Amino acid sequence: MTLLQSLIECLGPSNVLTDADAQPYLTDWRRYSTGCAVAVVRPASTDEVAAVVKLCAKYRAPIVPQGGNTGQVAGATPDRSGTAVVVNMQRMNRIRDIDVDNETMTVEAGCILAAVQQAAREAGKLFPLSLGAEGSCFIGGNLATNAGGTQVLRYGNARELALGLEVVTPQGEVWHGLRGLRKDNTGYDLRDLFIGSEGTLGIITAATLKLFPLPQTQHTAFIALPDFESATLVLNRVKKAFGAALTGFEVMSEQCLSLVVKTFPEQRMPINCQRPAPEWFALLELSDSEGGEHRRDGFELVLSDAMEASEIIDAAVAASESQGAAFWHLRESITLALAAEGKCIKHDISLPTSRLADFVRDVDAMLLARYTGLRMMVFGHLGDGNLHYNMLAPATLSKARFEQLEAQAQALVHDQVVARGGSISAEQGIGQRRVEDLRRYKDPVELALMVRIKQALDPLGIMNPGKLLA
Structure with a gap:
């Protein structure tokens, strides 16, 4: 029996998409990358996710976890080999529990962020994670990328908003870590290991989230x-x-x-x-x-x-x-306006807030002196030091010239960010598009430790290959 036949037997034919039915899941939001896959599968439970992972491990098939596919760095898109299985979480969309007294809610990874916010409001509470894609992004993807958004200044990133996780490991085991505890000092913090790992260490299937009093x-x-x-x-x-x-x-x-x-x-x-x-x-x-x-x-x-x-x-x-x-709405429409305008060179950087003004002044001048016709499109979360430092390239550029300009401009920007003690990725992750940058700028010891963790947890290398650590 082939892998495809096994997946159909496991999930049923309606939840194993191939050919034209799979195409909408194979291109990233920014349309930079289109891949191929054995199939796109849509499990409806943690047990089904575990069964799919076990099958993929048996056949040595790469696994690409996918949420709402709203990411900026092609982190949920397969490569073009056609050997991967995309595991889309859209059917795992239940609110499992809301504990008002403990100010927690437990949700499945396929819940749309806006639905999580609404469920909290209906319970008289606030779930504060908020970003432009909240009407379509999934909470599992938010956690896998440690998403930020507009209220990090007070409430923190996704990592600070999660108390516990349920995760399917690369071996198809289930870690039942859905604890609603603020204090649990019983060993390594596995929760923080999986959050921000971009699906390279396992698949987050559910999370216990912090709630807060609803502002009056x-x-x-x-x-x-x-x-x-x-x-x-x-x-x-x-x-x-x-x-x-x-x-x-x-x-x-x-x-x-x-x-x-x-x-x-x-x-x-x-x-x-x-x-x-x-x-x-x-x-x-x-x-x-x-x-x-x-x-x-x-x-x-x-x-x-x-x-x-x-x-x-x-x-x-x-x-x-x-x-x-x-x-x-004005603020949240910027990304859509940039997408409609055309060729955009994007950066998701962070610096100490005390250094941002000098960075913008100096790097704007460098770029505009070197590249005629750039339009600087800078916005972001000043309160936590995160800027979306973007620029629109002249629309008349050929694809090849634009790609050359993009590579040169990104190297200049990232060199300046790192030289000033900043990060090349504040909230969007590494995905496919920033893998080489990570290798270039990450401390060698830190990078080696990350590789060892990946090898220890995913020795077959099947979890989201080509992303983060490639």
């Missing part, structure tokens, strides 16, 4: 800034005034927002600044467990003080929840 009020402001340095000054001012109540601080270049408004004419800028337009804008949000207007008054006072200090050119404070949502 939120105050959102959209501000215009004279320069990037001022964004850092305002961030520090607001953090000093409000501490943990500051849940988000996003920075966006004027070029990003102009592109959003051009691409989506129904959207409007909250601030109409006179020419010349500010080069930078920021979006900040406070969340409060108490009602009333005292926090809003204090928020407006701090912004007024920043304006008097010439750190802010102008500010708009949302007068309603819907207006605040419109502010966020």
Whole structure:
């Protein structure tokens, strides 16, 4: 019996996709990579995932775990050999349990992030992981890549939001680690090993997540800034005034927002600044467990003080929840606008916030001096030091010339990031697209330790080969 026949016998023909039915699962979101596969399988339970993994181990077939396939680095796409099995988790989408008193919920890996957020809200709680793809990304993929998003400043990355995991190992064993404990000091922290491993050590099938009190009020402001340095000054001012109540601080270049408004004419800028337009804008949000207007008054006072200090050119404070949502919609539309515009060179970098302004100033100048026609499209999570440092290349470039430009620009950017004590991947992972960069920049001892872990847990090398460690 062949592997394909065995998979059909295990899951049924409707959940083993081949040929044209498999095609939608074989290309990454950015359409950089299209692979081939023996089949795309859709298990409905942890036992079925384990059975699939055992079959793949028997036949020495590579396994590519896949969530919502919304990643930026082709981490859930098979290679072109046609030997892999893609394990898509869409049918494992149950909310297994919500423990309101313990402030935890246990969900399967195929739950869409927005559905997890909604289930928490219906229970009177908050699950704070929030990112642009939340309507289609799966929580399993969020954990496999240690996703960040817009509220890391207060709540942390996906790793900080998970208490326990259920994982199928490369041997088809099931680790039952769904513990709702804040303290469990009984040995190695396997949970943190699997989170961020990009499916190279096992398949996350379920997770126990932290919940938080649902904010009673939120105050959102959209501000215009004279320069990037001022964004850092305002961030520090607001953090000093409000501490943990500051849940988000996003920075966006004027070029990003102009592109959003051009691409989506129904959207409007909250601030109409006179020419010349500010080069930078920021979006900040406070969340409060108490009602009333005292926090809003204090928020407006701090912004007024920043304006008097010439750190802010102008500010708009949302007068309603819907207006605040419109502010966020502008921010969340940047990635879609970039995708619609064409050839984009992307970076997902992190640096100490104290070094970001100098980095942007210096590296912008280097790139614009070297490459005529680049449009800098920089935005990101200033509060946690993560920038999506992107640029649009001239649309007239041939594919070969664009690929050459992309490689050169990325090397320049990453060299500067590492030289300043930063990381080449803040929240999107390594996938296929940054494997060579990881080898180039990672500390040799650290990289060797990662390879040893991979060899120990996956000696056959079947878990998501070609990704992360290649």
